[in-house]
Amino acid sequence: MVKVGILGAAGYTGGELIRLLLNHPYAEIAFANSESNAGNLVSEVHESLVGETDLSFTSELPWEQTDVVFFCFGHGKSETFLREHEIPSHVKIIDLAQDFRIAGNHDFVYGLPETHREQIRQAQHVANPGCFATCIQLGLLPLAKAGLLTHDVSINAITGSTGAGQKPSATTHFSWRDNNFSVYKLFSHQHLHEICQTLNELRPSSAPHMVDTLDEGFSAQGITLDFIPYRGDFTRGIFCTEVVTLDQEADAEQIAALYRGFYQDAAFTHYSEKSINMKQVVNTNKALVHTEVFGRKVVVTSTIDNLLKGAVGQAIENMNLMFALPERAGLTLKASAF
Numbered sequence: 001m002v003k004v005g006i007l008g009a010a011g012y013t014g015g016e017l018i019r020l021l022l023n024h025p026y027a028e029i030a031f032a033n034s035e036s037n038a039g040n041l042v043s044e045v046h047e048s049l050v051g052e053t054d055l056s057f058t059s060e061l062p063w064e065q066t067d068v069v070f071f072c073f074g075h076g077k078s079e080t081f082l083r084e085h086e087i088p089s090h091v092k093i094i095d096l097a098q099d100f101r102i103a104g105n106h107d108f109v110y111g112l113p114e115t116h117r118e119q120i121r122q123a124q125h126v127a128n129p130g131c132f133a134t135c136i137q138l139g140l141l142p143l144a145k146a147g148l149l150t151h152d153v154s155i156n157a158i159t160g161s162t163g164a165g166q167k168p169s170a171t172t173h174f175s176w177r178d179n180n181f182s183v184y185k186l187f188s189h190q191h192l193h194e195i196c197q198t199l200n201e202l203r204p205s206s207a208p209h210m211v212d213t214l215d216e217g218f219s220a221q222g223i224t225l226d227f228i229p230y231r232g233d234f235t236r237g238i239f240c241t242e243v244v245t246l247d248q249e250a251d252a253e254q255i256a257a258l259y260r261g262f263y264q265d266a267a268f269t270h271y272s273e274k275s276i277n278m279k280q281v282v283n284t285n286k287a288l289v290h291t292e293v294f295g296r297k298v299v300v301t302s303t304i305d306n307l308l309k310g311a312v313g314q315a316i317e318n319m320n321l322m323f324a325l326p327e328r329a330g331l332t333l334k335a336s337a338f
Contacts, residue, residue: 002323003030003065005091007081008072009057010034013096015046017070017312022053024316024330026323030065031058061085068092068319070312075099075190092322093125094315100127101194111318113327114141114266115198120321128318131310132157132229133191135238137198138269138287139302142262143244144199147207148298149223150247157240158230159306182231187213189229196225236307237278242300252293259291267317267327268309278303284333285313308333 004021008014009032021029032042038059043049045057069091071078078099087093093108100108109123110116112134120126129137136155143149158181192212199210211222259271269287276288282305289302304310313331320327 002027002319002325003067004028004319005030005061005063005066005069006032006072007069008034008074008077009042010037010045011072011074012307013311014072015049016307017072017315018042018046018053018055019049020312020316020330022049026325026329027319029055030067031060031062032056033058033061035059063088063091066091068094068322070315070319071095071097072312073097089124092123092319094128094318094322095126096128096311096315098127098130098190098194100125101129101133102197110194110198111314112137112198113314113317113321114138114263114269115202117321120318121324123322126318126322128311128315130191130194131238131304131306132159132189132227132240133194133198134310134314135240135287135302135304135306136191136195136225136227136242138304139240139242139289139300140195140199140244141202142258143298143300144202144207145204145262146258147204148246149199149203149210149244150208151245152224152226154243155225155227155240156230157227157238158232159238160232160234160236180231180233183228184231185229187226187228189227190214192225192227236305237282237303238306238310239278239303240301242302244298244300246296246298249295250293250298252291255291255293255298259289263289268313268331276301276303280335281305281309282335283308284335285309285317285331286335 034057037057042055075097078095078097100106108125108127109119111126111128192214196210196212209222263269268285272288272290276290281303285308287304287309292299320329
């Protein structure tokens with residue numbers, strides 16, 4: 001059994017991770033760390049787990065009992081934690097924050113299985129992708145690999161309130177969010193960096209370079225991703241629409257075949273022949289992608305659960321790869337019929 005430690009275990013992602021790991025056939029929880037909740041039952045904070053576990057939060061870090069640790073911190077805290085604590089070399093790390101997603105002076109592998117599966121299998125440290133980044137990339141990867149991203153891409157995506165984390169804010173209160181809809185981080189969402197990084201890795205060398213509007217000294221010398229994120233009045237899920245302009249008119253069946261081929265071996269990402277909706281994926285680790293063609297325009301829709309395929313479900317998928325377990329282990333979740 002893989003012994004799992006969880007840091008930041010009291011938040012949304014920590015609770016979802018515990019829920020999944022309690023039913024994982026090849027893993028067990030070694031500890032769930034939360035300084036502010038040390039000594040409290042996990043089910044007192046994550047109330048959906050009442051009757052499921054008698055696990056308590058701890059302030060201890062029993063590394064000797066641990067094979068892998070999940071960082072469920074807020075952004076910026078993972079790097080600080082690693083500077084202040086020495087984690088034994090035998091303990092693998094999966095970081096759900098954005099601290100190590102961009103290539104640099106570290107050994108973290110970007111944890112998108114659809115593009116980095118073999119690197120993840122060999123990795124000691126994995127940086128789990130962001131939720132918007134996962135959904136958007138899954139919609140664009142086949143076109144990027146085929147060298148078809150040659151014009152600016154227009155992206156609109158809506159996320160549920162859990163995407164903002166558990167700590168209340170002015171835009172997460174029920175009275176503000178309910179029956180409401182709003183734009184935020186217009187053209188400046190932090191996930192643009194990792195999206196462009198992956199698409200540039202995948203594109204043919206002759207294809208135009210992708211740049212994002214967060215680049216220092218930004219200029220439009222390349223293909224831009226014009227991303228407009230929205231807050232929705234629902235709890236969980238992401239639905240994304242991407243409009244791609246090609247150099248010439250496209251054939252709908254050829255585009256569909258491109259997607260089917262790209263995802264034929266993916267464990268959780270599926271091309272749908274019919275239009276998709278978010279209810280098909282909520283409470284699962286599944287991602288669905290669909291395309292429609294209008295002359296030179298390809299309209300791609302993609303959808304995921306932001307807490308699962310966009311966070312802890314994908315993190316467990318990465319853990320399974322890192323420990324040579326079946327990739328779908330612990331993740332055979334079914335969407336509700338209603």
